[in-house]
Amino acid sequence: HHSCKVLVVGGGTGGCSMAAKFADKFKDQVIIVEPNELHYYQPMFTLIGGGIRSFEASKRLMRDTLPKNAKWFQENVMSFEPPQNQVTMSSGDTVQYEIMIIAMGLQLHWEKIPGLIECLKDNMSGVCSIYGSDTVTNVFPKIARTKSGTAIFTFPNSPVKCPGAPQKIAYIAEDYFRNQKVRDNVKVVYNTALPVIFGVKKYADALWDVCKQRNITVNVQTNLIEIDPAKEEAVFQKLDGSNETFVEKYSLLHVCPPMGPPDVLKKHPSLTNEVGFLSVDPKTLRHTKYSNIYGIGDCISAPNSKTMAAIAAQGKVLYKNIMDDLAGKPMTMAYNGYSSCPLVTGYRKCILAEFDYNLKPLETFPVDQGREYFFTFILKAYVFPLLYWTLMTRGKWDGPEFFRKYSSMIKKKEI
Ligand code: FAD
Ligand code: UQ1
Structure with a gap:
């Protein structure tokens, strides 16, 4: 004891x-x-x-x-x-x-989607997920194998960690299909249980533009409820009040599992x-x-x-x-709800969303972060991991607040 x-x-x-x-x-x-x-x-x-x-x-x-x-x-x-x-x-x-x-x-509640666990275990199925440490290595081989049919990416009807991730993998896969010259044969669909593509309007507008430009079909209030491995069909339920269900055939199905x-x-x-x-x-x-x-x-x-x-x-x-x-003193600091999501939109670009409890943008860099940049991709892919292992796990990374104050000074001088 x-x-x-x-x-x-x-x-x-x-x-x-x-x-x-x-x-x-x-x-x-x-x-x-x-x-x-x-x-x-x-x-x-x-x-x-x-x-x-x-x-x-x-x-x-x-x-x-x-x-x-x-x-x-x-x-x-x-x-x-x-x-x-x-x-x-x-x-x-x-x-x-x-x-x-x-x-x-x-x-993670993989068990809440009937059919999901058996499909994920099957290397030959088109079903995959970046959300599990034991499922993530199967994702790229399955994307690479997809040459035709429909690639469906899902977002569940529950709170999730990194709510941007289920669509980031869709953008990356879409970019991959393009590079492999199979894009014309693969329909790319993002089905989300949420009523919006992203919670912050500024970034949601930017992401809708990305989807329109790249011909990615987005269905909101559309929740994955079951997978039929034999038929390679996914069952979705509309959350628009109608509760209607429909099936969609997939060649690739990327699932973000329900969480709690x-x-x-x-x-x-x-x-x-x-x-x-x-x-x-x-x-x-x-x-x-x-x-x-x-x-x-x-x-x-x-x-x-x-x-x-x-x-x-x-x-x-x-x-x-x-x-x-x-120390017997009153608490003086308050968390403002700051959160950030590097929305990778392809192999060399990323929209770096940053916002607070009010879902108002709270950006670090003196540029319009609603746009895609290469530098934010480099941050996400190489700088943040380094920050994590060298500073954050040692209790020495408190986020970019310092930079934000500095760049807002720069912005003000420009006006
Ligand atoms: P975790 O890091 O999950 O740790 C919880 C720990 O609690 C675990 O180690 C677990 O073993 C332990 N635990 C559970 N039950 C018990 C128990 N009964 N007793 C003792 N210990 C227990 N965040 C970003 O900021 N940017 C991103 O780009 C980003 N991308 C992501 C992409 C994916 C695919 C995923 C999955 C996450 C991503 N995240 C991202 C989110 C980020 O990883 C999580 O928000 C963060 O790791 C959560 O930290 P945590 O300490 O709350 O939980
Ligand atoms: C961040 O601080 C962080 O922790 C190391 C992440 O984890 C992966 C992030 O994704 C982001 C975006 C931040 C915020 C940092 C900056 C410089 C905007």
């Missing part, structure tokens, strides 16, 4: 970066509970799917990624006992904490909101009921877009707020 000053549940992006920050401050007083042997840089999965980066570049040993001056238990948290400031791990051991940070991410908060969290209604996300104040990121519990990343109730870029901004706020609180 163990105890610590700061307990971090989950050693992914949010957990690792927060553990690193606190382990620097409180040496050997931080415990991380994380079951996985490997740590993935998930934003690279999109590029692996496009044959742009290697799977190897996306993964490291968890042991080499988590901070050395913290204690790691390679286990699952099985239950929370907040009144006792305690969690129980898979071994049956308990950990007591002064402060707990929950960073458990999202759970981890089951372990859902078991504890006192910790979550009505749909099972960790209930935190959207500004301070402190739990709404328990004052020594905090949350970061994909598992929290804050209504930001769930990305790594958001976590960088959240981490800065969370660290400062917890330090203030420990």
